[in-house]
Amino acid sequence: MRQIQHWIDGQLTGGTGGRVGEVFNPATGEQTGEVALGSHADVDRAVQTASAAFETWRFSSLTQRQNIMFAFRELVATRKMDFARVLTAEHGKTIDDALGEVQRGLEVVEFACNIAHLLKGDFSEQVSTGVDTYTIRQPLGVVGLHRVERALAEVPVDAPWKAPKAAEWDRTTLEAWKVQNLTTSGSRALFDLACEAIYGAEPREITLLYNLAYTAAAGNEKNPGNFALLVATPDGAQESRFVGGSQRIPLLVARRLGAQVVLKAPVRRIVQGHGRVKVHADGIVVDAREVIVAVPPVLAAQIHFAPKLPQAHLKLLKGIRPGKLIKWEAVYERPFWRDAGLSGQAVSEVGPANTTFDNTPPSGSPGILFGFVGGDQARAFAKMSRSARRDAVLGNFATYFGDEARSPKASFEMNWAQEAWTKGCPVGHSGVGVLQRYGPQLRKPFRHVHWAGTEVATYWTGYMDGAVRSGEAAAREVLRALRR
Numbered sequence: 001m002r003q004i005q006h007w008i009d010g011q012l013t014g015g016t017g018g019r020v021g022e023v024f025n026p027a028t029g030e031q032t033g034e035v036a037l038g039s040h041a042d043v044d045r046a047v048q049t050a051s052a053a054f055e056t057w058r059f060s061s062l063t064q065r066q067n068i069m070f071a072f073r074e075l076v077a078t079r080k081m082d083f084a085r086v087l088t089a090e091h092g093k094t095i096d097d098a099l100g101e102v103q104r105g106l107e108v109v110e111f112a113c114n115i116a117h118l119l120k121g122d123f124s125e126q127v128s129t130g131v132d133t134y135t136i137r138q139p140l141g142v143v144g145l146h147r148v149e150r151a152l153a154e155v156p157v158d159a160p161w162k163a164p165k166a167a168e169w170d171r172t173t174l175e176a177w178k179v180q181n182l183t184t185s186g187s188r189a190l191f192d193l194a195c196e197a198i199y200g201a202e203p204r205e206i207t208l209l210y211n212l213a214y215t216a217a218a219g220n221e222k223n224p225g226n227f228a229l230l231v232a233t234p235d236g237a238q239e240s241r242f243v244g245g246s247q248r249i250p251l252l253v254a255r256r257l258g259a260q261v262v263l264k265a266p267v268r269r270i271v272q273g274h275g276r277v278k279v280h281a282d283g284i285v286v287d288a289r290e291v292i293v294a295v296p297p298v299l300a301a302q303i304h305f306a307p308k309l310p311q312a313h314l315k316l317l318k319g320i321r322p323g324k325l326i327k328w329e330a331v332y333e334r335p336f337w338r339d340a341g342l343s344g345q346a347v348s349e350v351g352p353a354n355t356t357f358d359n360t361p362p363s364g365s366p367g368i369l370f371g372f373v374g375g376d377q378a379r380a381f382a383k384m385s386r387s388a389r390r391d392a393v394l395g396n397f398a399t400y401f402g403d404e405a406r407s408p409k410a411s412f413e414m415n416w417a418q419e420a421w422t423k424g425c426p427v428g429h430s431g432v433g434v435l436q437r438y439g440p441q442l443r444k445p446f447r448h449v450h451w452a453g454t455e456v457a458t459y460w461t462g463y464m465d466g467a468v469r470s471g472e473a474a475a476r477e478v479l480r481a482l483r484r
């Protein structure tokens with residue numbers, strides 16, 4: 001039987017997956033060969049070999065690289081008929097059809113032979129006063145997306161601590177992952193920015209396990225989450241806005257609930273005993289059979305529980321640290337940037353406002369730009385004077401959208417870390433060892449106390465969607481408890 005092998009590190013090698021794929025001639029139904037399927041180890045070896053080869057490739061001159069592509073083109077062109085015969089034998093195509101398919105493949109190789117001129121960069125002078133921009137194109141090497149996607153599939157959204165490599169991934173910070181997997185300064189800077197905007201934190205503060213769990217959660221029961229969904233505007237997490245602001249939802253819900261909603265009454269103490277729970281808040285004590293705590297973990301940790309919360313649960317609550325994200329908004333007569341065909345969205349290595357969005361209402365007036373200042377930038381920003389903060393952000397806006405951005409008619413800033421009843425934004429993240437060691441406590445009721453809030457969600461953790469889902473799950477849990 002013909003054995004079809006893998007080509008790794010310049011050699012033919014059998015797969016070590018322990019399974020084979022049978023190859024049939026579709027015309028006769030006869031088995032003509034078998035492929036020894038590869039294992040994860042085979043894929044890792046192929047990736048490692050390609051990564052090692054990339055070091056030489058990257059530093060070879062453009063002409064050398066082009067010559068290698070031409071030699072490859074010659075190889076494919078001279079063996080066209082061999083490829084066509086294999087295709088015919090395995091797919092049942094006529095030889096002419098198969099030759100046509102090889103030809104189309106060859107055209108892609110020819111395009112790659114010619115690609116050197118596409119590697120030219122751009123230079124734009126005076127994009128803003130005294131600011132020039134340039135773009136360079138660099139070979140990226142083996143792209144890690146497949147590895148990330150594979151790892152995502154191994155993370156159960158409701159119990160990331162059960163992932164086969166949970167211990168290893170929760171020991172690895174995103175910073176360590178970045179240094180190991182991203183080779184160019186541009187990709188590393190972009191990675192830092194994504195972290196600051198998504199978590200309000202730096203890669204050193206977050207573990208790979210937490211990041212994988214958060215990304216896997218950016219989906220639903222039918223569609224697994226992925227990084228693109230997390231960051232994309234069209235078809236992604238950033239697609240929709242609420243007309244009038246998302247605060248309208250709790251305001252309208254509160255109106256319907258009426259006097260049942262008690263404001264300005266932070267909960268200080270939760271006492272359990274004799275099958276009842278007493279919730280002590282400022283100015284009110286509520287007696288209940290079951291209670292849902294739906295506040296950010298950092299604030300739940302400040303509530304005094306009697307009897308005491310299990311140590312592991314307290315360590316979890318304290319280990320989920322709130323992100324640091326400041327939102328800075330500038331209001332203009334009109335969205336002037338649109339005249340120049342600009343979207344109002346920017347991602348820049350130069351902060352403090354590294355990412356921006358167009359927050360103009362649907363009526364088109366006034367024009368509103370907002371920028372996020374996150375992670376270390378937010379820490380440094382908070383220490384600056386108000387006027388220095390304003391100059392810094394408006395300087396960013398002017399760089400991205402032109403000098404008109406320097407003169408808004410109004411501006412607003414919100415540092416969520418300074419909000420006593422939020423403490424941070426947009427979500428709490430966990431550092432080394434927390435999720436793997438204490439994660440199992442996340443949704444575990446403490447006698448008659450149940451847990452909700454976006455950090456507790458299984459899907460869309462960190463988002464409003466997740467907060468609602470976790471609320472529904474906690475409500476179902478309470479209903480079950482009440483029926484017992």
Ligand SMILES: Cc1cc2nc3c(=O)[nH]c(=O)nc-3n(C[C@H](O)[C@H](O)[C@H](O)COP(=O)(O)OP(=O)(O)OC[C@H]3O[C@@H](n4cnc5c(N)ncnc54)[C@H](O)[C@@H]3O)c2cc1C
Binds near residue numbers: 238265299303422426
């Ligand atoms: C700037 C920013 C931008 C964001 N952008 C988006 C976005 O585009 N899309 C998205 O889906 N999500 C976004 N988020 C995240 C979203 O706001 C949160 O995921 C969501 O609000 C979490 O809801 P929650 O009910 O878990 O917690 P919270 O909204 O924090 O609600 C907790 C409530 O508990 C109250 N509380 C706290 N402690 C106590 C106590 N001891 N006693 C009584 N009450 C207490 C607080 O006052 C608060 O009202 C953003 C967040 C920020 C800050």
